[in-house]
Amino acid sequence: MGTGGQVEIQGIKSWLVKQALKGVAGGVRGGASTFIRLGDRFLDAGAKTALRNNSGRIADVIEDVxxxxxxxxxxxxxxxxKGLKGFLGDGTANVIANAVEGVMWILL
Structure with missing residues (x-):
């Protein structure tokens, strides 16, 4: 496959990731309950509380990504x-970032 085909495939992959992340952000913004259900195995109690209390800010970070x-x-x-650690702290930001990645893969 030539370079043009590889660029096209990369563009499609990037588009799919963007769409999945927009879906994740929507799930978080809608009160986070859907995201928490999908990402339950990745989340601890502190991360679930942070998601419920900061759903709009967390969704904004995911949309920025x-x-x-x-x-x-x-x-x-x-x-x-990187987007979450400033207002959630390292530990909770890490847990939620892992959950975002996990839920993204579920959607992909």
């Missing part, structure tokens, strides 16, 4: 973590 150019699956967790 979805809007990054050429976002790839391997960057999702680290970008979400």
């Amino acid at each position: 979805a809007n990054l150019p050429d976002i790839a699956t391997h960057r999702v967790r680290s970008e979400v973590y």
Whole structure:
């Protein structure tokens, strides 16, 4: 396959990741209960509380990551973590970033 085909495939993958992240953000913004159900195995009690109390801010971070150019699956967790750690702290931000990545893969 030539370079043009590879670029097209990368574009499709990036688009799919963006759509999945927008779905995750919507689930979080809607009160987080859907996201918590899907990501339950990734979340501890503190992360669930943070999601319920900060759903809008967390959804904003996820949408910001979805809007990054050429976002790839391997960057999702680290970008979400960077966006969350300032207001959630390292531990909770890490747990939620892992859950976002896990739920994203469920949607993909």
